[in-house]
Amino acid sequence: MLVALAYGGLAFLIGDPMLPGGAAWCVFILWFCSIIVGSMCKMYKVPALLGNLIIGIVLKNLPGGIVDDLPTEWAGAIRSTGTYSYSTAAAAAAVAAHP
Numbered sequence: 379m380l381v382a383l384a385y386g387g388l389a390f391l392i393g394d395p396m397l398p399g400g401a402a403w404c405v406f407i408l409w410f411c412s413i414i415v416g417s418m419c420k421m422y423k424v425p426a427l428l429g430n431l432i433i434g435i436v437l438k439n440l441p442g443g444i445v446d447d448l449p450t451e452w453a454g455a456i457r458s459t460g461t462y463s464y465s466t467a468a469a470a471a472a473v474a475a476h477p
Contacts, residue, residue: 381410404448405456411437 385406388396395402412430419429437445 399447401447401449401452404445405452407444408434408437408448408456 385396388402388406392402394400396406397403411433415429415433416426417429419426
């Protein structure tokens with residue numbers, strides 16, 4: 379229910395790109411699926427990042443092209459942001475482990 383409400387709000391605010399087949403739709407699907415699969419991986423004591431990578435590969439290779447409408451500029455920005463956030467979190471964890 380909460381996901382449907384979030385999607386409806388984003389579709390209202392963003393407009394056509396948030397509709398199925400739009401660029402924002404692709405980002406929303408990638409985000410939502412990676413959260414779900416990452417949580418499932420954590421339950422089995424597997425790193426969540428592995429789940430995120432797996433779902434990205436699966437969604438890219440599914441027939442029907444669920445995420446094929448994602449512009450390459452957006453994909454590059456998402457990768458660089460994700461890399462930055464994971465490297466920042468790893469650095470913070472390393473500093474906290476060795477005071």
